[in-house]
Amino acid sequence: MIESTTIICIRHKGQVAMAGDGQVSMGQTILKQTAKKIRRLYKDKVLAGFAGATSDAFALFSRFENKLEEYRGNMSRAAIELAKDWRLDKALRQLEALLIVADKESTFLISGTGDVVEPDDGIIAVGSGGPYALAAARALISHTDFSAREIVLEAMKISAGICVYTNDHIVIEEL
Numbered sequence: 001m002i003e004s005t006t007i008i009c010i011r012h013k014g015q016v017a018m019a020g021d022g023q024v025s026m027g028q029t030i031l032k033q034t035a036k037k038i039r040r041l042y043k044d045k046v047l048a049g050f051a052g053a054t055s056d057a058f059a060l061f062s063r064f065e066n067k068l069e070e071y072r073g074n075m076s077r078a079a080i081e082l083a084k085d086w087r088l089d090k091a092l093r094q095l096e097a098l099l100i101v102a103d104k105e106s107t108f109l110i111s112g113t114g115d116v117v118e119p120d121d122g123i124i125a126v127g128s129g130g131p132y133a134l135a136a137a138r139a140l141i142s143h144t145d146f147s148a149r150e151i152v153l154e155a156m157k158i159s160a161g162i163c164v165y166t167n168d169h170i171v172i173e174e175l
Contacts, residue, residue, distance in 0.1 A: 052097030
């Protein structure tokens with residue numbers, strides 16, 4: 001499990017929202033509290049968030065954006081091609097990060113083991129606080145009338161209150 005952050009993405013009521021905390025930790029030390037772990041890619045049509053080593057994530061953001069350009073914004077194809085490269089390339093296999101990517105139609109978790117996972121319920125979360133945020137989002141969707149943005153915000157607040165690697169400096173992006 002990556003002990004570094006919390007990133008969550010949900011699809012709800014025709015909206016897509018992704019949130020991430022701002023904490024950067026090294027071991028038990030907090031190095032930064034206001035990092036931005038979510039990016040808009042490909043003409044602001046794709047959201048991408050990461051958990052894991054920062055330099056590895058930036059390398060993956062760049063490669064994923066190149067795949068989006070190569071496949072003219074086809075996020076599904078770009079995700080699959082990135083996962084294939086990540087798994088097969090000896091240098092890329094050493095990268096320690098997970099990506100969540102989303103556009104108006106799809107959401108995927110991409111890993112270095114070749115996984116491209118689309119959640120059944122439109123909710124996915126990664127990082128050490130991911131399970132807490134995921135559980136909170138599922139409960140909020142079932143028991144409130146909140147918007148996608150409100151759900152990711154509340155889920156992140158709950159996660160920040162439980163996970164020591166997650167803080168309450170939350171960045172939210174929406175499509």
